[in-house]
Amino acid sequence: MIESWQNQIKAAAAKGEKLTIHGSGSKSFLAPQGQGEVLDTRAHAGIVEYDPKELVIVVRCGTAIADVEKAMAAADQMLAFEPPHFGEHATMGGMVASSLSGPRRPYSGAVRDFVLGCKVIDGKGDHLSFGGKVMKNVAGFDVSRLLTGSLGTLGVITEVSFKCLPLPKAQQTRAFEMDAQSAIVAMNRWYAEANPVTATTWVNGKLYVRLAGAEPAVNSAVARLGGEALSDDVDWWRDWREQSHAFFGGDGPLIRVSCKSTAQWGDLANGADMQAIDWGGAQRWLRTASIALPAIREWARAEGGHASVFRGATSQAERSESLQPALSEVSQKIKASFDPYNVFPSLS
Amino acid sequence: MLTFERPTETAVAATVNSLRASYGDRTVTTHAVREHHSHGEGMQDSALPDVVVFPETNEEIASILKLCNQARIPVIAYGTGTSLEGHLKALYGGVCLDLSRMTKVLEINPEDLDCRVQAGVTREQLNADIRHTGLFFPIDPGANASIGGMSATRASGTNAVRYGTMRENVLGLTVITPDGRIIKTGTRARKSSAGYDLTRLYIGSEGTLGIITEIQLKLYGVPERISAAVCQFGDLHGAVNTVIMAMQLGIPMARIELLDDMQMQACIKYSKLEGLEPKPTLFMEFHGTDAYVSEQIEQMKSITADHGGSDYRFADKPEDRSKLWKARHDVYWAGMSFVPGKQCFATDTCVPISRLADCITEAKRIADASGLICMIVGHVGDGNFHVQITFDPNNADEHQRADDAASRIALVAIEMGGTCTGEHGIGIHKLDALKVEHGEGVDVMRTIKQALDPHNIMNPGKTIPMQ
Ligand SMILES: Cc1cc2nc3c(=O)[nH]c(=O)nc-3n(C[C@H](O)[C@H](O)[C@H](O)COP(=O)(O)OP(=O)(O)OC[C@H]3O[C@@H](n4cnc5c(N)ncnc54)[C@H](O)[C@@H]3O)c2cc1C
Numbered sequence: 051m052i053e054s055w056q057n058q059i060k061a062a063a064a065k066g067e068k069l070t071i072h073g074s075g076s077k078s079f080l081a082p083q084g085q086g087e088v089l090d091t092r093a094h095a096g097i098v099e100y101d102p103k104e105l106v107i108v109v110r111c112g113t114a115i116a117d118v119e120k121a122m123a124a125a126d127q128m129l130a131f132e133p134p135h136f137g138e139h140a141t142m143g144g145m146v147a148s149s150l151s152g153p154r155r156p157y158s159g160a161v162r163d164f165v166l167g168c169k170v171i172d173g174k175g176d177h178l179s180f181g182g183k184v185m186k187n188v189a190g191f192d193v194s195r196l197l198t199g200s201l202g203t204l205g206v207i208t209e210v211s212f213k214c215l216p217l218p219k220a221q222q223t224r225a226f227e228m229d230a231q232s233a234i235v236a237m238n239r240w241y242a243e244a245n246p247v248t249a250t251t252w253v254n255g256k257l258y259v260r261l262a263g264a265e266p267a268v269n270s271a272v273a274r275l276g277g278e279a280l281s282d283d284v285d286w287w288r289d290w291r292e293q294s295h296a297f298f299g300g301d302g303p304l305i306r307v308s309c310k311s312t313a314q315w316g317d318l319a320n321g322a323d324m325q326a327i328d329w330g331g332a333q334r335w336l337r338t339a340s341i342a343l344p345a346i347r348e349w350a351r352a353e354g355g356h357a358s359v360f361r362g363a364t365s366q367a368e369r370s371e372s373l374q375p376a377l378s379e380v381s382q383k384i385k386a387s388f389d390p391y392n393v394f395p396s397l398s
Numbered sequence: 399m400l401t402f403e404r405p406t407e408t409a410v411a412a413t414v415n416s417l418r419a420s421y422g423d424r425t426v427t428t429h430a431v432r433e434h435h436s437h438g439e440g441m442q443d444s445a446l447p448d449v450v451v452f453p454e455t456n457e458e459i460a461s462i463l464k465l466c467n468q469a470r471i472p473v474i475a476y477g478t479g480t481s482l483e484g485h486l487k488a489l490y491g492g493v494c495l496d497l498s499r500m501t502k503v504l505e506i507n508p509e510d511l512d513c514r515v516q517a518g519v520t521r522e523q524l525n526a527d528i529r530h531t532g533l534f535f536p537i538d539p540g541a542n543a544s545i546g547g548m549s550a551t552r553a554s555g556t557n558a559v560r561y562g563t564m565r566e567n568v569l570g571l572t573v574i575t576p577d578g579r580i581i582k583t584g585t586r587a588r589k590s591s592a593g594y595d596l597t598r599l600y601i602g603s604e605g606t607l608g609i610i611t612e613i614q615l616k617l618y619g620v621p622e623r624i625s626a627a628v629c630q631f632g633d634l635h636g637a638v639n640t641v642i643m644a645m646q647l648g649i650p651m652a653r654i655e656l657l658d659d660m661q662m663q664a665c666i667k668y669s670k671l672e673g674l675e676p677k678p679t680l681f682m683e684f685h686g687t688d689a690y691v692s693e694q695i696e697q698m699k700s701i702t703a704d705h706g707g708s709d710y711r712f713a714d715k716p717e718d719r720s721k722l723w724k725a726r727h728d729v730y731w732a733g734m735s736f737v738p739g740k741q742c743f744a745t746d747t748c749v750p751i752s753r754l755a756d757c758i759t760e761a762k763r764i765a766d767a768s769g770l771i772c773m774i775v776g777h778v779g780d781g782n783f784h785v786q787i788t789f790d791p792n793n794a795d796e797h798q799r800a801d802d803a804a805s806r807i808a809l810v811a812i813e814m815g816g817t818c819t820g821e822h823g824i825g826i827h828k829l830d831a832l833k834v835e836h837g838e839g840v841d842v843m844r845t846i847k848q849a850l851d852p853h854n855i856m857n858p859g860k861t862i863p864m865q
Binding site: 101102103104105106149159162163172176178179180182183184185186187188189190191192193195196198199200215216238239241242243244246263264266267270271310311312370374376377380381383384385386387388 | 507508509510511533551552554558562563565566575579580581582583593594595596598599601602603619621622645646647648650686687689690693694748749750751752777780781782815816817818819820821822823824828831832835836837838839840841842843845846847848849850861862
C-alpha cells in the first residue's frame with residue numbers, strides 16, 4: 051500500500067496535481083473540501099504492535115479508533131486523551147491529523163502528548179520515520195508533534211505509536227446544581243487542590259465532575275466535594291465527547307472558544323442555555339443561530355484566547371482566525387519543507 | 399546540505415562595533431568572558447565566540463538578530479551553560495547572546511495554574527518566586543538551568559515520570575526569528591485550522607531556529623503529602639525489574655531513580671549519605687493525598703519485597719527530602735570527583751520500558767569491557783538512564799575507549815527501539831547517532847532548518863548534521 055501511495059504522490063507532484071487525504075470522513079467538517087484524487091487511508095489498517103507491557107501501541111493510519119480502544123480496554127489500558135470519534139469508523143490517522151482531544155484533555159494531556167512517533171509520506175513521496183516508542187526523545191526536531199494537527203497538509207501519516215496508560219481502577223461522576231460563574235471557580239479550585247479530577251463540564255445549570263484513579267483517592271475526593279452521583283456516567287461522558295448530548299442538537303453553528311480557564315462568564319450567546327463550559331473552563335461552547343462571531347472573538351482575545359466556528363462554518367475565515375503574518379510565514383515554510391510541489395491541501 | 403563559513407574579521411569587527419554602539423558595556427570581548435561562554439558541561443571541548451552580549455528585551459534581541467542575519471554572523475544563545483553535548487561551542491565564532499539579564503517572572507496566574515517567565519529565569523528562581531502561591535514547577539534537571547535553556551533542550555528531570563518534560567509543560571513561547579521578527583506561539587494563541595504546533599518545534603531546537611525569550615509554563619499544586627523513600631537491592635536486576643513492574647501496574651510514582659553500586663559509592667562519598675551501602679538503589683517519591691500516598695507506598699513495598707529490596711528508609715521531612723534529591727542531582731559531580739584527575743561524561747539512552755533490563759545489562763557489559771570506571775544512574779521510570787564514564791582526558795587511549803563505549807551504548811539503545819538521547823540533546827556529539835536513528839527523516843529536519851534560518855546563523859553546526 052505504502053508503495054502505491056508513494057507512486058500516486060510522485061505522479062501528482064510530477065503533473066502538478068493535488069491529492070486529498072481521507073479516512074472515514076468523520077472530521078471533514080474541520081477543513082474545506084479538498085481537491086484532486088482521494089487517497090483513502092482506510093486501505094492501510096491494523097494494529098502493528100501491541101504488547102501491553104510495553105505501554106506502547108503502534109497502529110496504521112486506517113485503523114478504526116474503536117478497534118484500538120477495544121484492544122486496549124481488553125488489556126485494561128486506554129488512550130488517555132479520550133479522543134472524540136465523531137463517527138463509527140473514525141480512523142487513528144484522522145484523529146492525529148485533526149488533533150482533537152476529549153474531556154480528559156486538561157488533566158491527562160492532548161493527542162500530541164501521547165504521540166511517541168510517526169511515519170509519514172511527504173510531498174515528494176518519501177516514506178520517513180520520526181520518533182519511536184520511547185517516552186522521552188530529544189533527538190532532533192520534534193517532527194511527530196508537527197504532524198499532529200497538520201490536517202493532511204504535510205503528508206500522509208501512515209503509522210503512529212502512542213503511549214498507553216492503565217485504565218483507572220475506580221471512577222465516579224458527581225453533579226452539582228450551580229450557576230456558570232460558581233462552576234468556573236469550582237472547576238479550577240478542585241483541580242488545583244489535587245483531587246483526581248479527569249473531566250469537568252458545566253451545561254444546563256449543572257456542573258459535572260468526573261473523578262477517577264485509585265479507589266481510596268476517588269472515595270476521599272467524593273467525600274470532600276459532595277454533590278450527587280451521576281448513575282450512567284460512562285454513557286454521559288461518551289455523549290458529551292461525541293457531541294451527541296442534547297446541547298449540541300439543532301442546526302445553528304457551534305462555536306468553540308478557547309480561553310483562560312478562569313475567564314469570567316460572559317453573556318455572549320442568546321441566553322445561558324446556549325453556552326457550555328468544558329475543560330476546567332478553558333474551552334467554551336456557544337450555540338447560536340444569530341452568530342456574532344466578531345464580538346465573540348473580541349471577548350476571547352481579551353481572555354487570552356480565540357474563537358472559531360467548529361461546526362457549520364460557511365467560510366474558512368469563520369473556521370480559523372487569521373494568523374500573525376510572521377507566524378503564518380513560518381507555517382508556510384514548514385508546509386513547503388514537507389510538500390514542495392503543493393500536492394496536499396494548502397494551508398488555510 | 400547546510401553550509402557555513404566563518405565570517406571575515408572585518409565583518410566581525412563591524413558587528414562588534416555596532417553592538418557596542420547600541421549596548422555599551424553589555425557588549426563584552428574580554429577573553430575571560432568569552433572563554434566562560436565557549437563551552438557547557440560534560441566533555442571538555444570549547445571554541446570562543448567573538449563577543450558576548452547581554453540583551454534585556456525582546457526588541458534588543460530582534461535587532462541583534464537582524465544585524466547578524468544581514469552580516470551572516472553566527473548567534474548562539476546562552477542560558478546557564480549547563481548543557482552537556484557541546485551545544486555552546488562557538489564552532490564559527492560569532493555572537494553569544496547571554497540571557498542572564500532576562501530574569502523577570504512576567505505573570506503568575508495561580509488560578510489558571512500557569513505563569514509566564516523570561517528565558518533567563520532559572521528553575522530554582524521560579525520555584526522560589528511562586529512558593530507563596532502553593533504551586534510548584536516540577537521540571538528539575540540536575541543543574542539549576544534557565545527556563546529558556548531547558549525549553550531549547552526539551553529538558554526533563556526526576557519528576558518527568560509523573561509530570562512530563564518541557565514538551566508537556568510549556569504552553570506557549572515568544573520566539574525571535576533569525577530575521578528579527580517576534581512571534582508568539584501557544585495553545586491559546588490563534589492558529590490556522592491546520593495548526594502546526596510551532597511551540598513543540600522550537601522546544602528542543604537547541605537555539606538553531608530562533609531565540610526563545612518568553613515561556614508560558616504549567617504549574618502544579620503542591621501535593622497534600624510528599625513522601626520520599628530509599629530502597630536498596632542485592633543486585634541490579636532486582637532494582638530494574640521493580641521499576642518495570644511499577645510502571646506496568648501504573649503506580650503514579652512522582653520520582654523513581656536508579657543508582658548502581660558504583661554510583662552509590664561515589665554519592666555516599668560526595669554527598670555524605672549516611673546509613674546507605676554501595677548497592678543498587680532506588681530513590682523514590684510519592685505525591686498525593688494522605689490516603690493515596692499510603693496506598694502507593696504499600697503497593698511499592700510489595701513489589702520491592704518480591705525483588706529482594708530492603709526495608710524503606712523514609713525521608714518525609716522537607717530538609718531530609720532536599721538532602722536526598724540534592725544527592726541525586728549531584729551525581730554528575732560525585733562521578734567527576736570519584737577518581738581524582740579523571741573526567742566524566744554521560745550517555746543518555748532511553749528505551750521502551752520493557753527493554754530497560756536488557757539495555758542496562760548490555761550497557762553494563764560494554765562499560766565493564768571498556769576497562770574504565772563507569773556508573774549507572776537514571777530516570778528509569780521513563781526508560782532513560784545514563785552511564786557515566788570516567789576517563790583521563792590526557793590519555794588518548796582512555797579517551798578513545800570512553801568514546802567507543804558511549805557510541806556502542808547509543809547504538810544498542812537504538813537497536814532496541816530506543817533513542818541515543820532522552821534528555822541531553824544532540825549538540826555536536828550525537829550528530830552521527832541522529833542519522834542512524836532517523837535516517838532520511840534528518841533530511842526533512844534539515845529542510846526545515848534551511849527554510850526557517852536560510853543563512854544558517856542560528857547556532858550553526860548543531861542539532862542537525864550539515865550533510
Ligand atoms: C549536573 C548536571 C545535571 C543535569 N541533569 C539533567 C537532567 O536531569 N535532565 C536534563 O534534561 N538535562 C540535564 N542536564 C543538562 C542541562 O542542565 C540541560 O540541558 C539544561 O536544559 C540546559 O539549560 P541551560 O540554561 O544551562 O542552557 P545552555 O547550556 O546555556 O544552552 C543549551 C542549548 O540551548 C540553547 N539555548 C539556551 N537558551 C536559549 C534560548 N533562550 N533560546 C534559544 N536557545 C537557547 C543554547 O544555544 C544551547 O544550544 C544536566 C547538566 C548538568 C551539568
